[in-house]
Amino acid sequence: MPWKYASSGLVLVAALLAGCSTTSESSKPAESSAATELGHSRCDxxxxxxxxxxxxxxxxxxxxxxxxxxxxxxxxxxxxxxxxxxxxxxxxxxxxxxxxxxxxxxx
The missing domain is CATH 3.30.10.10 (Trypsin Inhibitor V, subunit A)
Structure with a gap:
């Protein structure tokens, strides 16, 4: 029984850490396009x-x-x-x- 809880806890931690990872190249275009879609732009x-x-x-x-x-x-x-x-x-x-x-x- 304790191994069941320990293994499910490890799976949960691994899933949370995988969700926190980012890639430096692919996230930048997505952020700028998301900002444009929402209408947030810089003032000139x-x-x-x-x-x-x-x-x-x-x-x-x-x-x-x-x-x-x-x-x-x-x-x-x-x-x-x-x-x-x-x-x-x-x-x-x-x-x-x-x-x-x-x-x-x-x-």
Whole structure:
């Protein structure tokens, strides 16, 4: 009886360890294609630089988001409290007191 439990325990451990193994070459393309399928992509702030100097409007925010390839976008005022986590798929339009865009960045 104890051998039955010991052998089934060894099989279980072997199965768990096999599930944790990875291959370095084959997993990278799968990760990038999975990220693309889910819609997560990196933001390109350079593509949205056209917004600098313009008044921040919802239409400008959406146009900049699309051109930058970002999933989300937000307008940040000079005194706004913001979260500090970095998200490579988010576009930020930073504005001055007059709500004019003075900086475009991702994060």
């Amino acid at each position: 702030a350079a593509a949205a630089q056209f917004a600098v100097g313009k008044p921040a409007t919802p239409a400008l925010l959406e146009q900049a988001r699309v051109k930058a390839g970002a999933q989300t976008a937000r307008v940040l005022g000079p005194n706004d409290m913001i979260t500090m986590e970095y998200r490579s798929d988010r576009l930020n339009l930073n504005t001055d007191q007059a709500a004019t865009v003075n900086r475009v960045n991702c994060g």
